[in-house]
Amino acid sequence: MIQIEAREFDNQDSLASYFGSGVTVAHPEVCIAHLSDLHFVTHPKLKRVTFRGMVGHDLNALAALETQLTSMHVDLLFVTGDLSTWGDETSLLDARRFIMVLAGSLNLQPAHVLWIPGNHDVIVDYRKIATKQRKFTQICGTTEPLRQLIVKGMDVAVFSFDSTLRTGLWPFTSNRGEVTQEAFNAFNQAVLKVDAATPAAIKLVQIHHHPLPIPYKKDDGVSGVLTTMTNGATFADRMQETGMNLIMHGHEHYAYSTSLQPYPQEKPTVLVAAGTACQVKNHEMSFNYVKVRRNKDISLTRYVYKETGFRVDRNSTKIFRS
Amino acid sequence: MPYYESDATLERIRGIISEEIRSGVNSLTASYLVRKHNFPLEAVQKVLADLVSVEDLEPHFWVLCSGEHQNLDVDREFLSMNDIPKITTCSKCGDLYAPEAENILVSFEPTPTLRDYLQKAS
Numbered sequence: 001m002i003q004i005e006a007r008e009f010d011n012q013d014s015l016a017s018y019f020g021s022g023v024t025v026a027h028p029e030v031c032i033a034h035l036s037d038l039h040f041v042t043h044p045k046l047k048r049v050t051f052r053g054m055v056g057h058d059l060n061a062l063a064a065l066e067t068q069l070t071s072m073h074v075d076l077l078f079v080t081g082d083l084s085t086w087g088d089e090t091s092l093l094d095a096r097r098f099i100m101v102l103a104g105s106l107n108l109q110p111a112h113v114l115w116i117p118g119n120h121d122v123i124v125d126y127r128k129i130a131t132k133q134r135k136f137t138q139i140c141g142t143t144e145p146l147r148q149l150i151v152k153g154m155d156v157a158v159f160s161f162d163s164t165l166r167t168g169l170w171p172f173t174s175n176r177g178e179v180t181q182e183a184f185n186a187f188n189q190a191v192l193k194v195d196a197a198t199p200a201a202i203k204l205v206q207i208h209h210h211p212l213p214i215p216y217k218k219d220d221g222v223s224g225v226l227t228t229m230t231n232g233a234t235f236a237d238r239m240q241e242t243g244m245n246l247i248m249h250g251h252e253h254y255a256y257s258t259s260l261q262p263y264p265q266e267k268p269t270v271l272v273a274a275g276t277a278c279q280v281k282n283h284e285m286s287f288n289y290v291k292v293r294r295n296k297d298i299s300l301t302r303y304v305y306k307e308t309g310f311r312v313d314r315n316s317t318k319i320f321r322s
Numbered sequence: 323m324p325y326y327e328s329d330a331t332l333e334r335i336r337g338i339i340s341e342e343i344r345s346g347v348n349s350l351t352a353s354y355l356v357r358k359h360n361f362p363l364e365a366v367q368k369v370l371a372d373l374v375s376v377e378d379l380e381p382h383f384w385v386l387c388s389g390e391h392q393n394l395d396v397d398r399e400f401l402s403m404n405d406i407p408k409i410t411t412c413s414k415c416g417d418l419y420a421p422e423a424e425n426i427l428v429s430f431e432p433t434p435t436l437r438d439y440l441q442k443a444s
Contacts, residue, residue: 009384009394009427012353012363016423021364023371025381025428026403153375295377295435 027293030151030202033074033106034272034288035065036250037082039120039279040095046086052281054085061278061285061305066102068303068310072289074106075151076158080250080274081118081208083140088124092139112151114158116143118208118251119174122164126174145183146190148198154294155201157194159187159244163209163229177209177229177251184238191242202294205247211236211271214256227252237262240269245322246290246298247271253282257300259320270298270320278305286313297321326369335361335369339379343432344440349382350430370430378436385410386425389417394427 011017018025041047041056049055079099084091103113117136125134132142143162150156163177194201211232229235239247240260247269255275261268275286285305292298302316326332338359342350355366373379383406385398393414400406409420419425432440 008354009351009386009429010353012356013351013427013429014386014424015383015426015428017352017363018367018371018428019423021367023364023367025367025371025374027381027401028375028377 027296028152028154030075030154030156030292031073032076032078032204032248032288032290032292033069033072034078034080034248034274034290035277036078036080036208036248036274036287037118037120037253037276037279038062038079038095038098039082039085039276040091040098041085042094043086043088043090046088046091055280056085056091057278058280058285058305062098064305064309065277065287066105069102070105074108075112076149076156076204077103077106077108077113078206078248079115080206080248081116081163082120082250082276083115083118083136085120085279086123087121087135089135089139092121092135096140111147111149114147114160114206115140116160116206116208117162117164119164119177123174145186146193148194148201155198157190157198157201157203159190159203159205161187161205161207161235163207165230175227177207178231179207179229179235187238187242200294202292203242203244203246204292205239205244207235207247207249209251210249210273211239211247212258212260214252214254214273217252217254217256236260236269236271240266243267244269245294246292248274248288248290250274250276253279253284255284255286255288255302255316257316257318257320267322268320270300270322272300275302286310295322331361331365332369335359335366336373339369339373340440343436344444348431350379351428373436374430377433378439379430380433382429382431384427384429385421386427387412387415387417388419388422388425389415 039057047056083095121136122134143160147158161179161183163179165176165178210228213228241263243266253276256273259268259270272288274288275284276282277287278285287303289301298320300318302313303310304313352363352366352370355361356363374381383400383403384394387393389412393412406421411418
């Protein structure tokens, strides 16, 4: 018998002994693959377009993405908008098919796969005020304000926002996003429902646009300045005030993460931006792998596409205490 | 805390773990509970793991040198399996070894949530 301080161990305390009893000892954690901005273009005519921002997906990166993810444990798969570049039926159908096949190879139930529209997904339907007339809605469904799930015995609440603008003249305003008052109302009702039924639930948020601007991006050659939401700071403030654990978004193809705590009496909200997973002509293709351990921490690992496939970017791995 | 309504043994073990923590024991092991209370090992391990999954207990992993000296490396305490290096050097005997399931030992400490609960309940 081995003794250390007041503890005494023997073989019965080894992991092998636990495995032998069919018992797993581990902090429960929800593992999230966070993809964004796939930018599928599969329509033959649209594939010919090569100007900046309107190009399509890289087939090699897409295959590498599938290979990488199938080697990982994933409980929830998020795609935070811009599944397609043009929002056309052909590309959206193919993007949806890709995601569902990927989910199948990850053994995920359909309910554990979540997506929202991005500004590119509604480009061809931009003038359709009623969202249900959009091709995105017809192919990918409506954006549910709340989806309640159980993952590894833990309650998980996912709050989703459609931040695409329905006003202005594309392309002058399409980059910008907004959360409407109707969406805030639906969110507030959903929060009440979750807090009443499952107050200890892990609260996750997905939105396409940037709630807050990203620092230092000019240094990396990103010149866009009209890409945050018109009411992004209000949105971020409200999310932390209501106890959201994690906000995931995409849009600017620039991976970044931070945490917010305007209300010190509430836990900080971690805000994670994903880069584009597979659009060509970008400075980088990447995705995020996030592990949420309730009341403990949120760890973020970024995988970047290289010649050989997706690799962990060790410099961007962060752990946020919660 | 979970209640094992359909299994008296598991429920008894759960109660004993609460009592041990109330009495001031800060670190529990399966072997200690088996020795002291004569419970079946598998049942004790199941309850301990269940209490981890509901965040009442926190596992602490300790690495035992797999070299000939079989030292418990006191500086090597980990809160997550992911933090355990694949290959490491024993700080006591200098042996290079790869920690495996046989050489990783587990103890359990109550979380602040459980402490608060027990304090309020008493």
